[in-house]
Amino acid sequence: MTYFKNINKITFEGPSSNNPLAYKYYNPEETINGKRMEDFMRFAVSYWHTFTGEGTDPFGQATMVRPYNKLSGLDLAKARVEASFEFFEKLDVPYFCFHDYDIAPETDNLSETFKNLDAIVAMIKDYMKTSKTKLLWNTANMFSHPRWLHGAATAPNADVFAYAAAKVKKGLEVGKELGSENYVFWGGREGYETLLNTNMKLELDNLARFFHMAKDYANEIGFDAQFLIEPKPKEPTKHQYDFDVATGMAFLQQYGLQDVFKFNIEANHATLAGHTFEHELHVARINGMLGSVDANQGDPLLGWDTDEFPTDLYSTTLAMYEIIKNDGLGTGGLNFDAKVRRGSFDPEDLFHAHIAGMDAFAIGTKVAQRLLEDRVLEDFIADRYSSFTSGIGLDIVEGKANFHSLEKHALGLGEITNKSGRQEFLKATLNKYILEAYATVLK
Numbered sequence: 167m168t169y170f171k172n173i174n175k176i177t178f179e180g181p182s183s184n185n186p187l188a189y190k191y192y193n194p195e196e197t198i199n200g201k202r203m204e205d206f207m208r209f210a211v212s213y214w215h216t217f218t219g220e221g222t223d224p225f226g227q228a229t230m231v232r233p234y235n236k237l238s239g240l241d242l243a244k245a246r247v248e249a250s251f252e253f254f255e256k257l258d259v260p261y262f263c264f265h266d267y268d269i270a271p272e273t274d275n276l277s278e279t280f281k282n283l284d285a286i287v288a289m290i291k292d293y294m295k296t297s298k299t300k301l302l303w304n305t306a307n308m309f310s311h312p313r314w315l316h317g318a319a320t321a322p323n324a325d326v327f328a329y330a331a332a333k334v335k336k337g338l339e340v341g342k343e344l345g346s347e348n349y350v351f352w353g354g355r356e357g358y359e360t361l362l363n364t365n366m367k368l369e370l371d372n373l374a375r376f377f378h379m380a381k382d383y384a385n386e387i388g389f390d391a392q393f394l395i396e397p398k399p400k401e402p403t404k405h406q407y408d409f410d411v412a413t414g415m416a417f418l419q420q421y422g423l424q425d426v427f428k429f430n431i432e433a434n435h436a437t438l439a440g441h442t443f444e445h446e447l448h449v450a451r452i453n454g455m456l457g458s459v460d461a462n463q464g465d466p467l468l469g470w471d472t473d474e475f476p477t478d479l480y481s482t483t484l485a486m487y488e489i490i491k492n493d494g495l496g497t498g499g500l501n502f503d504a505k506v507r508r509g510s511f512d513p514e515d516l517f518h519a520h521i522a523g524m525d526a527f528a529i530g531t532k533v534a535q536r537l538l539e540d541r542v543l544e545d546f547i548a549d550r551y552s553s554f555t556s557g558i559g560l561d562i563v564e565g566k567a568n569f570h571s572l573e574k575h576a577l578g579l580g581e582i583t584n585k586s587g588r589q590e591f592l593k594a595t596l597n598k599y600i601l602e603a604y605a606t607v608l609k
């Protein structure tokens with residue numbers, strides 16, 4: 167059966183194309199940083215938003231028109247797999263990601279849930295034999311079912327902790343079976359609502375115990391995927407333990423897990439934490455912990471995780487700036503943890519959304535690459551900190567200074583002169599690069 171009937175394979179037609187179902191800027195064959203764009207960007211489709219998402223919101227029912235809407239149970243799950251591989255092929259995308267709960271129906275009986283999962287995993291494995299699309303990461307949903315209402319690995323109930331362990335154990339086996347390159351831990355309800363009923367120390371200790379056990383088991387079965395923590399400050403809980411990269415890093419270091427994990431950074435989670443997307447990427451990068459990206463964007467007028475497809479060129483440019491400086495994402499990729507709006511209910515909208523996101527990141531990549539080639543920010547920043555390359559500054563950096571030598575230096579100073587930070591000039595320069603990138607590709 168064909169699910170996306172009127173859609174042909176999406177190809178690169180270039181910026182002058184007026185075909186809405188074509189890539190204008192994302193050219194998989196073009197080279198970025200010495201690699202094919204496809205291999206450098208490593209785009210992924212997220213199964214939950216694209217195939218499982220129904221368009222519900224707290225006020226309204228499902229709106230998405232999908233060819234498999236009338237099916238249920240395993241039949242629905244199977245139809246979604248068929249549709250997904252047709253979608254991957256038509257979009258020509260190299261990766262996908264899923265939660266266990268997205269691909270197979272979960273029941274109250276764990277063995278039955280595992281049986282459902284096995285059936286669908288076998289089907290996916292079969293499709294993967296002939297598809298170019300690989301699994302970027304999988305994860306376990308430990309937040310939707312009512313059993314997780316107080317958390318999973320941080321639940322106050324040891325039975326829930328054990329249930330979560332069983333789910334992740336299975337998830338690691340599934341990851342190995344499908345050759346997943348990463349395994350993600352987003353702390354769905356790993357946080358708390360009020361200290362009046364919470365033993366935070368025990369919850370954090372347990373979370374660390376859980377992660378150590380997960381790594382031990384992955385080692386035991388020879389599953390060498392990169393483990394990733396996906397920080398988020400709030401939603402669904404009021405205080406999520408993996409608030410942001412810095413908080414996540416402190417936790418990992420505290421519990422001896424810093425060599426086990428890297429971070430999967432989501433744009434909308436960064437903004438919910440009061441940071442920019444590039445801030446989170448930067449913090450992870452300078453600490454050697456930038457693993458993967460959930461590409462989306464929030465809405466500055468709304469205070470929640472709106473998971474919109476990324477179209478903001480400033481954001482994609484500054485994100486790709488960090489990613490190029492990181493020499494790419496290693497085993498990670500750019501996963502569209504993004505959903506079409508409730509009113510964009512046609513199957514065709516799924517294509518428009520992904521094309522918009524891939525093109526926005528492709529433009530961002532081109533601009534970022536030029537900024538780096540011309541060393542626009544690099545040289546400015548180097549000059550701004552040049553006082554640390556000689557004299558007393560070099561002494562500080564090389565560990566040769568102490569409070570005696572610094573006091574002596576300070577006493578000998580006349581009036582201190584500072585240099586302007588030139589923010590407005592730099593922002594105008596960024597505008598110039600974005601516009602020039604357009605002008606050159608449009609020529």
Ligand code: XUL
Pocket residue numbers: 265305350352396398432460471503
């Ligand atoms: C939720 C979120 C998740 C994770 C995977 O905000 O981003 O979909 O990406 O569990």
Ligand code: CO
Pocket residue numbers: 352396432460503
């Ligand atoms: Co995410």
